[in-house]
Amino acid sequence: MRFTHDVIVIGAGAAGLTAAGGCALFGLKVALIESHEMGGECLNNGCVPSKALIAAAKRAAVAKEQDRFGIQMTAAKVSWDGVHAHVHDAIAQIAPHDSQERFEEMGCDVYRGHASFVGKKKVQVDDVVLKAPRIVIATGSQPAIPPIEGIEDIPYLTNENIWDLDQLPQHLVIIGGGVIGMEMAQSFRRLGSEVTVIEPGELMGRDDPESVAVVVDQMKSEEVMFVTGKATKVTPGALGSFTVTLDDGQEIAGTHLLVAVGRQARIEGFGLGKIGVHTGRNGILVDARRRSNRKHIYAIGDCREGPRLTHVAGYEGSNVALEITLGLPTRVDWSALPWCTYTDPEVAQIGMTEAQAREEFGDRLTVIREGFDHNERAIAEGDTRGHIKVMTAGKKVVGASIVGKNAGELLLPYTQLITGKASTFALGSAVIAYPTRSEITKAAAFSAWEGTVFGKVPTGYAKTRAWFRRMRPF
Missing domain, CATH: 3.30.390.30 (FAD/NAD-linked reductase, C-terminal dimerisation domain)
Structure with missing residues (x-):
């Protein structure tokens, strides 16, 4: 087979950009494929916008402490248009670091379109067929949507579209008490929304319960409402409102619904089954070197089973770049994650x-x-x-x-x-x-x-x- 590139990278998020950039800087000919926005979830609808929103909410929270340390302040006046502009300005300022132009300057051939395997070492993008001895899959993840009756009948929010709200929610109901749910709950409450968090299990369940208790106490003092239960049904109401029914019969009415129950690997539609790449319950199965059962095909970041964090994606991207360019087997180590x-x-x-x-x-x-x-x-x-x-x-x-x-x-x-x-x-x-x-x-x-x-x-x-x-x- 005559190859068009030394390595093909599918996905231009944190994992894919690190792998592609690393390989290109070592002098390999790299094809980088992305069908959506460069920068992936972290830049466009994850870490960057959420931290920008949190920063705005903190400003509002400080102003609410109107008399502290002998300093008197006036009450906060929140402009949602201003908050929205700040969030999108943060994205715009960081975007050049992940841009197509920057990676082309590094030496990558960037293809904007959907990638699909047409052979074990062949990937098609629109009408172009690319061939390489090494392929890196870094297609990321998407919000998991639970099977709740009626949820498709309302315009629910996820971390992918919440940044496009044109107004501050009057009452934000959040299904899920994990990282995204808790960060958004406190932020929107501080900006002036009523907020209710629904969680059937432990809040922030992967963290130390004693640490979580400190945060929960703080959020309760800010009047964030927590409800224990599993959402089973969503019923539309008048003027865009809705009611969430829980498994114990409780009913919670709101104006905006945020679904934040976790992430699902984005692995459908890439032709993985055609070439026999093994997948598990929530992602591509890989070994400690991030290799799939097809040893020349790597899977890094959120698309494989394992921890889903931006810094993990970058770590795996650099590991794979070193292995491909220098031939050094690199195994992940989560002991200090x-x-x-x-x-x-x-x-x-x-x-x-x-x-x-x-x-x-x-x-x-x-x-x-x-x-x-x-x-x-x-x-x-x-x-x-x-x-x-x-x-x-x-x-x-x-x-x-x-x-x-x-x-x-x-x-x-x-x-x-x-x-x-x-x-x-x-x-x-x-x-x-x-x-x-x-x-x-x-x-x-x-x-x-x-x-x-x-x-x-x-x-x-x-x-x-x-x-x-x-x-x-x-």
Whole structure:
């Protein structure tokens, strides 16, 4: 077979762009195929617009605290047109980084159209047939829509179309209490909508329950309503309203419905069955090197079974680029996988939660806990919500759960600790700028060695401990 390219990449989201750009920069001839917007879900209807909306909502929340720290403020006046413009301006500012022009400058041949396999090493885009010895599938995911009676009879929202709302919802009903549901619930409530979240199970179920409880308490104080139950039916009402009926008979009326129950791999319509690529319950089946059962075909990002996060997609894209260009087998390692939910306060997790670590290590597990109520920067800022929990097996860190202001920014040291590239002893003895919230990380690391350093509690232990933990100049 005579190849047209060294590698074909299907999908120009976080995973595909990283893989295509990496291969092109190494000098390979790359075909990059995208049928929708360049940048994929993260840029156009995921991370970027949601964080822009969250930023606007935080401004409104601050203004609502009309008398604090001796500062009096007037009540927030929300302009939905202005919020909408801010969200789309954020997308527009970042779009050039993911643009067709940029990747063509890198050396990629960019094809805009639908891709379909017509052979094990052949992909057709419109009337063009491309051929390559290596093919990377990075087609992403789409919102999962549950089988609720009547849901197709109303214009429901997902993360793909909520950014196009022309007015602020009067009462936003959200089906799903995961990351998207919780972030949007708090944001729209702060902007002035009534909000009700319906969730049959645990809110933010993959996170540490103690961390989630802090966020739920905060959102309840902001009058977000939480209802436990499973939505079974949606009935249209007058003037665009609707009623959601739950399995226990409860009825919840609203003006806008957001469906946020998870993601579904986008793998239909690409001809995968024709060439015998194996798929599972929710995506293409891959090995640790992200290879499908057809070893020359890789699947990265949301289209394969596994964690669905933008930074995971980028990680897998770079791994595959290294393997294709340099021949270096690269296996994924999820032992230090981080993620963050950008509620206020944020919930951040890396590695194992306490529950997972207890199941894995049993009596060998030690949980170190530090509260922001002892962090002097948090006290000075008047925001001591939250804590950090560090899970250790012996002296090895296996996970950390953080809830608090800017919790996601505190995850980086734990990437190094969990992978063994740094130690709790080194972190506990580090000199850290005062006053910062990152001192809580040092305090937790120091706690891991307290028994070793001090042995039995000596006289003046509390004073000595406090001095060592802070190591602040006199």
